[in-house]
Amino acid sequence: MTKSEKISGESLQWLYEDLNEEQRRAVMHTDGPVLILAGAGSGKTRVLTYRIAYLLAAGLAEPREILAMTFTNKAAAEMRERVRKLIPELISGMWIGTFHSLFARLLRIEGERLGFSSHFSIYDEDDQQTLLKTVMSDLNYSVTAHPLKLVSYKISAAKNAFITPEQLHNLATSKQDQIIAEIYAAYQRRLRELDAMDFDDLLIKPIELFQQFPLVLDHYQERFRYILVDEYQDTNRAQYIALQMLAAKHRNIAVVGDDDQSIYRWRGAEIRNILDFELDYKDCAKFRLEQNYRSTKNILDVAHSVVKHNRQRHPKKLWTEQAGGEQVTILEVEDDLEEATIVVNKIIVEMRAHHLDFHDFAVLYRTNAQSRVLEEALRRENIPYIIVGGVRFYERKEIKDVLAYLRLVCNPADVVSFRRVINYPARGIGEATINRLEAYAKEHNISIFQALIDCDKIEGIASKTVAAIHAFHQFIEKFIALRTELSPAELAATMVEALGILKAYKQENTVEALSRAENIREMLLAIAEYSTNAGKEASLEGYLHNVSLVTDIDTWDDRANAVTLMTLHSAKGLEFPVVFITGLEEGLLPISRSLDDAAALEEERRLFYVGATRAKKKLYIAWASNRRRFSGTVYSNPSRFLKEIDPQLVMVESTYRQPTRRAQRMPRRQEEQRMPKYEDESQEPVEFSIGMRVKHPMFGKGTIMGIEPSRTSIKLRVLFDESGERRLVLPYAKLEIL
DNA sequence: TCCCACTTTCTTTTT
DNA sequence: GAAAGTGGGA
Numbered sequence: 001m002t003k004s005e006k007i008s009g010e011s012l013q014w015l016y017e018d019l020n021e022e023q024r025r026a027v028m029h030t031d032g033p034v035l036i037l038a039g040a041g042s043g044k045t046r047v048l049t050y051r052i053a054y055l056l057a058a059g060l061a062e063p064r065e066i067l068a069m070t071f072t073n074k075a076a077a078e079m080r081e082r083v084r085k086l087i088p089e090l091i092s093g094m095w096i097g098t099f100h101s102l103f104a105r106l107l108r109i110e111g112e113r114l115g116f117s118s119h120f121s122i123y124d125e126d127d128q129q130t131l132l133k134t135v136m137s138d139l140n141y142s143v144t145a146h147p148l149k150l151v152s153y154k155i156s157a158a159k160n161a162f163i164t165p166e167q168l169h170n171l172a173t174s175k176q177d178q179i180i181a182e183i184y185a186a187y188q189r190r191l192r193e194l195d196a197m198d199f200d201d202l203l204i205k206p207i208e209l210f211q212q213f214p215l216v217l218d219h220y221q222e223r224f225r226y227i228l229v230d231e232y233q234d235t236n237r238a239q240y241i242a243l244q245m246l247a248a249k250h251r252n253i254a255v256v257g258d259d260d261q262s263i264y265r266w267r268g269a270e271i272r273n274i275l276d277f278e279l280d281y282k283d284c285a286k287f288r289l290e291q292n293y294r295s296t297k298n299i300l301d302v303a304h305s306v307v308k309h310n311r312q313r314h315p316k317k318l319w320t321e322q323a324g325g326e327q328v329t330i331l332e333v334e335d336d337l338e339e340a341t342i343v344v345n346k347i348i349v350e351m352r353a354h355h356l357d358f359h360d361f362a363v364l365y366r367t368n369a370q371s372r373v374l375e376e377a378l379r380r381e382n383i384p385y386i387i388v389g390g391v392r393f394y395e396r397k398e399i400k401d402v403l404a405y406l407r408l409v410c411n412p413a414d415v416v417s418f419r420r421v422i423n424y425p426a427r428g429i430g431e432a433t434i435n436r437l438e439a440y441a442k443e444h445n446i447s448i449f450q451a452l453i454d455c456d457k458i459e460g461i462a463s464k465t466v467a468a469i470h471a472f473h474q475f476i477e478k479f480i481a482l483r484t485e486l487s488p489a490e491l492a493a494t495m496v497e498a499l500g501i502l503k504a505y506k507q508e509n510t511v512e513a514l515s516r517a518e519n520i521r522e523m524l525l526a527i528a529e530y531s532t533n534a535g536k537e538a539s540l541e542g543y544l545h546n547v548s549l550v551t552d553i554d555t556w557d558d559r560a561n562a563v564t565l566m567t568l569h570s571a572k573g574l575e576f577p578v579v580f581i582t583g584l585e586e587g588l589l590p591i592s593r594s595l596d597d598a599a600a601l602e603e604e605r606r607l608f609y610v611g612a613t614r615a616k617k618k619l620y621i622a623w624a625s626n627r628r629r630f631s632g633t634v635y636s637n638p639s640r641f642l643k644e645i646d647p648q649l650v651m652v653e654s655t656y657r658q659p660t661r662r663a664q665r666m667p668r669r670q671e672e673q674r675m676p677k678y679e680d681e682s683q684e685p686v687e688f689s690i691g692m693r694v695k696h697p698m699f700g701k702g703t704i705m706g707i708e709p710s711r712t713s714i715k716l717r718v719l720f721d722e723s724g725e726r727r728l729v730l731p732y733a734k735l736e737i738l
Numbered sequence: 739t740c741c742c743a744c745t746t747t748c749t750t751t752t753t
Numbered sequence: 754g755a756a757a758g759t760g761g762g763a
Contacts, residue, residue: 368751
C-alpha cells in the first residue's frame with residue numbers, strides 16, 4: 001500500500017473534523033524542519049499530538065522512530081494519552097517525555113561509555129550543594145569567600161550554556177571566576193567518581209556522548225526519524241545543541257512554541273532559539289496558530305496590551321470568535337490579608353452566579369511565599385484547595401533520608417547519600433570518624449563504602465564506633481543482596497521498618513513528627529504504585545530516576561474539586577474558567593530584581609501574559625498597597641503592567657477606605673517611578689526612633705533605647721518592660737509601633 | 739559524640 | 754519565621 005492510499009482512508013477523518021486549516025497544514029507538513037508559532041490557547045498540544053498520530057497512521061514512522069520532548073511529565077503524559085485515543089494500537093515504543101527523563105533514559109543505556117553505570121544517582125539542587133561544599137573544602141576554599149549559591153549558580157549557568165570548566169576558566173575575568181572554574185572542574189570529577197549526575201548533566205552528558213562516540217550519535221539520528229519539541233522557547237543552549245545533533249540526519253524536526261511565553265531565562269533558556277529557528281533551518285516551513293480557543297476577547301486584549309510592550313518578540317496578535325466576554329476586574333486593596341479575603345469572596349460569588357465548582361478557579365502569584373495568606377483565607381471559609389509547588393514532596397527532609405538509603409543500596413559510591421544516612425538514625429558515627437574513613441578511602445583508592453569494611457584497621461576509631469560502622473555496612477549489604485529478591489516497594493518497606501524511623505517519629509509525638517511519619521507512609525505507597533505500574537520493568541533505580549525528575553505540577557490532580565494555588569510559572573500550559581493573578585505590585589510583579597534589567601523585565605511581562613491567558617471566562621487582577629513580607633510591612637506601588645492595560649478593557653474595584661496619594665487609581669501616566677521600599681533593604685528608611693514605645697509578640701511592650709545601623713542591617717536596642725533590654729535586628733524583628 | 743540553644747541567612751521562578 | 758550552621762556543655 002502506498003503512502004497516499006493509507007492517508008486517504010476514512011480513518012483519518014479526525015484530521016478534518018478536529019483541526020482548523022492552519023493546524024492541519026502544520027500537522028501534515030511532515031518533511032523537513034517545521035516551526036510552529038503557537039499562541040496561548042491556540043491548540044498547540046493538539047497539533048503536536050495529531051502530528052504524532054498522523055505520522056503513525058500514515059505509516060510515515062514507526063512508534064520507535066518518534067521522539068517527542070516536553071518540559072513537564074504532565075505535558076508528556078497528556079500527549080501520550082491523547083495520541084492513544086487517536087490510534088490506540090500504535091502507542092508503545094515512542095519516546096515521549098521530558099528532556100530530563102528521556103536523556104536520563106538514554107544515559108542509563110549508553111552512559112557506561114562515559115564512565116557511568118546504569119544506576120547512577122541523580123542529584124537535585126540540595127545534593128548538588130552538599131557535594132559542592134565538600135569539593136570546596138577539599139580545595140580549601142571557604143564558603144564565606146565564595147558563597148555556595150553564587151558558585152552553584154555560576155556552575156549551573158555554565159553547564160546550561162554548554163561551557164566546559166576549561167572554557168569557563170578561559171572566560172574568567174576575575175580571580176573569583178577562575179576559582180569557580182576550578183571548583184567546577186573538581187565538582188565534575190567528583191560526580192563521576194560518585195557515579196552521579198546533577199540535573200544539568202542530564203542535558204550535557206548526551207552531547208558529550210554524541211561528540212565522543214559518533215557511532216552512538218549515528219544510531220540515534222537514524223532511529224529518531226521524527227523529532228517534536230514542545231515549548232521550544234524554553235530550551236537552553238545544551239538542549240538546543242542536543243536537538244541539533246539528533247536532528248541532523250533526517251532534519252525532521254518540528255518545534256512548537258511561543259516567544260511570548262518564554263519564562264525560563266533565569267534557568268538558561270534562550271529565547272533566541274525560537275526567534276532564530278528560521279536562520280538555523282533556512283528551508284523550514286513556518287506555521288502560525290493565532291486563533292485562540294480558550295479565552296474571551298477581553299481577556300486576550302488585556303494580555304496583549306501588556307505583552308506588546310516587549311521589544312524582544314515576534315509581533316503578533318491572537319484572535320478569538322468569543323467576542324467580548326466579561327470585563328477583566330482589577331481589585332485594589334489595602335493589604336495582602338484583604339487581597340486574600342476578596343479573592344475568596346469572589347470565588348464564592350462566582351460559584352453561585354455561574355454554577356462553578358472549586359476546581360474552576362486558580363489563584364496565581366509570583367512567589368510561593370504569597371500562598372500563605374491565601375491558604376488561611378480559604379481555610380477560614382472551608383474551601384478546599386490544592387497548593388502546587390512550595391516545599392516539594394521529594395525535597396522534604398524525611399523523604400530525602402529514606403531516598404538516600406535507597407540510593408545507597410543502588411549506588412554505594414554515592415557519598416552524598418552516604419553522608420546523609422551514616423549517622424541517621426544516630427549510631428554514634430560523627431564527623432571525625434567520617435573524615436578518617438574518607439582519608440583512608442582516598443589513600444587506598446577505594447570508595448568510602450568499601451572503606452567501612454576495613455574500619456578496624458584505621459587508627460583513631462573507637463571499638464564501639466567500629467562495631468557501629470560494621471553494623472551499618474552489613475545493613476546496607478543485606479539490602480543490596482535483597483534487591484533482586486524483593487520488589488522496590490517491599491524493599492523500601494522492610495528497610496524503613498528495620499530502621500525504626502516511623503516508630504521514632506511516632507514516639508516524638510509532635511505535630512511535625514507525625515506529619516513526617518505520614519509523608520514516609522505516603523512515599524511507601526507511591527513506591528508500591530510505581531511497582532504495580534511498571535510491572536516487570538520495575539526496579540529500584542527506575543523508581544529513583546523517576547522520583548528525581550518528578551515535579552509538583554506532575555502530580556497535580558486536575559479533577560480534584562479544589563481551588564488551585566500556584567505560581568505563575570507552574571501555571572503554564574493549564575487553563576481555568578476563572579483566574580486570579582495576585583500581587584501586581586512594583587517589586588513583586590515585576591519582581592524587584594528585574595527592575596534594572598531590561599531583558600528580565602520583559603520576562604516578567606511574559607509571566608503576566610502567561611498568567612492572564614490561563615483564564616477562559618473571567619480574569620481578576622489584584623494588587624495591594626501594603627504587603628507583609630518577612631516580618632515587616634512593605635508599601636508598594638501598582639505594577640507598571642497595570643498601567644499598560646487599556647483602561648477601557650477593565651473595571652476597577654477599590655476597597656480603599658481612604659485612597660492615599662501613593663495609591664491613586666490607575667494613573668494614566670506614570671510620573672516619577674517610586675521604587676518599592678523592600679527593593680533594597682539597606683535603604684529601608686528607619687521608621688523607628690529613640691524613645692518610641694513598641695510591642696513585640698514574645699517580649700511584650702518596651703521602649704526603644706537605641707538604633708544601631710550596621711553594614712547589613714539595623715539593630716534596635718529595646719528595653720522591654722518585663723524582660724529587660726534586648727537587641728533586635730530590624731527587618732526580622734516583629735515590632736509593632738504603639 | 740550528642741544535644742540544645744543561639745545565630746545567621748534567606749525568598750523569584752524549577753527540570 | 755524556617756532551616757541550616759555554630760558553639761558550648763554533658
